[in-house]
Amino acid sequence: MELLKDTIKRIKPVDSEAMEKARERQDDLTKPRGSLGKLEEISIKLAGIQGNAIPEIKNKVIFTFAGDHGIVEExxxxxxxEVTKQMVLNFLNGGAAINVLARHVNARVVVADLGVSGDIEAPELIVKKVGYGTKNFAREPAMTRAQAVEAIEAGIEIFNKQFRGAELIALGDMGIGNTTSxxxxxxxxxxxxxxxxxxxGTGIGEEAYRKKVTIIRKALELHKPEGKDAIDVLNKVGGFEIAGLAGVTLAAASNRVAVVSDGFISTTGALIAHTLNPDVSDYIFAAHRSVEKGHEIILEHMKLEPVLDLNLRLGEGTGAALAISIIEAGVKILREMATFSGAGVSKTVE
Known part of the structure; x- marks a missing residue:
C-alpha cells in the first residue's frame, strides 16, 4: 500500500505556464490561429504534461495487460x-493487431500477465500474477481488497521498470469477460x-446481452461497491489487468508522462486511477470513442475528448497505437513549423 500512496502523492497538476507558452507559439506559427484544431490542443496539453513549452516524443511504450475473469462462468x-492465454502468446509472437500497429508507430509493446487463468512460459512475458483469474462476482467478490492493491502496485512496478524514459505510453488489455467487469x-x-x-463485448447475441445486464445489476445489488472508493470497487467487481492499468496510469502521471488510453477496458483502468487522484485525467489522451456504451460514459465523467472515432472495439491498445501517430503529428507541428517572424510571412491584419 505504501507504493500506491507514494505514487498518488507524487502526482502534481500539469504546468499551466508551459501550456500558455505553447499556445503563444501555436498562435505565431505560419497558419491562421486555431486552423489545425485538435492538433494544436494536443500539443498544448502535452506541453503542460511535460512541463516543456516545446514538448517532444522520442520513445513510446504500449502496456498490454492480461487477466481472466470468473464472471465468464455465467x-x-x-x-x-482459454482465448486470453492464446492471445497473450499471439502478442508475444508479434502476430496480433496491436503488434502490427505498434510497429507502424514505432512503439515498444510490453505484455504482462496480471491474472491469466493458466501459466504461460515465455521469456518476453512479464509475470505479475495476482491470481489465476478473478472470482465470479455474480456470487462473491471478484478479489480481496489486498489483491486489488497488489494488482495496482504491480502496474506501478511494471511501469517503473519498463518505461525507460518514454515520453508517451499507451494502455492495452486482453481478458475474456473484461467488458462485464x-x-x-x-x-x-x-x-x-x-x-x-x-x-x-466480443459480439454476444440479444439473449446473452440481456443476461449480462441482469448479472451486473444483481452483482451491484449484492456487493454494493462504494463508488468513491476505487479499491472497494475493484475488490467487488474488478479485474486484475484493469487494476494493473490503473497502476500504470498513476505511475505515468507521477513521472509527468502522457498516457493514451485505448477503449472501454483500458479507460476503465484510467477511471480507477482518476477516482484515486482526479489530477490524473489531465495526463490522459483518450485515443478513440469505442462502440461500447460505457466508454462514452467514462469519457464524459473524466471530461475527455477522443482523438479518433473509428467504430473500434478490439482493445489490446490498438486504438491507442493509432492515436499515437496523431499526437506525434501535433507535437511535430509545434516543434518544426516556422513562425511568422522566422519565415518572414506577414501576420493577419488586426
Whole structure:
C-alpha cells in the first residue's frame, strides 16, 4: 500500500505556464490561429504534461495487460477463457493487431500477465500474477481488497521498470469477460444504470446481452461497491489487468508522462486511477470513442475528448497505437513549423 500512496502523492497538476507558452507559439506559427484544431490542443496539453513549452516524443511504450475473469462462468462472453492465454502468446509472437500497429508507430509493446487463468512460459512475458483469474462476482467478490492493491502496485512496478524514459505510453488489455467487469465498475463509479453502460463485448447475441445486464445489476445489488472508493470497487467487481492499468496510469502521471488510453477496458483502468487522484485525467489522451456504451460514459465523467472515432472495439491498445501517430503529428507541428517572424510571412491584419 505504501507504493500506491507514494505514487498518488507524487502526482502534481500539469504546468499551466508551459501550456500558455505553447499556445503563444501555436498562435505565431505560419497558419491562421486555431486552423489545425485538435492538433494544436494536443500539443498544448502535452506541453503542460511535460512541463516543456516545446514538448517532444522520442520513445513510446504500449502496456498490454492480461487477466481472466470468473464472471465468464455465467455465460456472458462469446469466447471461452482459454482465448486470453492464446492471445497473450499471439502478442508475444508479434502476430496480433496491436503488434502490427505498434510497429507502424514505432512503439515498444510490453505484455504482462496480471491474472491469466493458466501459466504461460515465455521469456518476453512479464509475470505479475495476482491470481489465476478473478472470482465470479455474480456470487462473491471478484478479489480481496489486498489483491486489488497488489494488482495496482504491480502496474506501478511494471511501469517503473519498463518505461525507460518514454515520453508517451499507451494502455492495452486482453481478458475474456473484461467488458462485464468494466461495465460494473463504470456503473458503480459514475452512478449510471447497468443497461446504460453495458455493451455486447466480443459480439454476444440479444439473449446473452440481456443476461449480462441482469448479472451486473444483481452483482451491484449484492456487493454494493462504494463508488468513491476505487479499491472497494475493484475488490467487488474488478479485474486484475484493469487494476494493473490503473497502476500504470498513476505511475505515468507521477513521472509527468502522457498516457493514451485505448477503449472501454483500458479507460476503465484510467477511471480507477482518476477516482484515486482526479489530477490524473489531465495526463490522459483518450485515443478513440469505442462502440461500447460505457466508454462514452467514462469519457464524459473524466471530461475527455477522443482523438479518433473509428467504430473500434478490439482493445489490446490498438486504438491507442493509432492515436499515437496523431499526437506525434501535433507535437511535430509545434516543434518544426516556422513562425511568422522566422519565415518572414506577414501576420493577419488586426
Amino acid at each position: 455465460g456472458i462472453s462469446a469466447y471461452p477463457s 468494466s461495465s460494473a465498475i463504470c456503473s458503480a463509479i459514475t452512478g449510471r444504470a447497468p443497461e446504460e453502460v453495458t455493451g455486447r
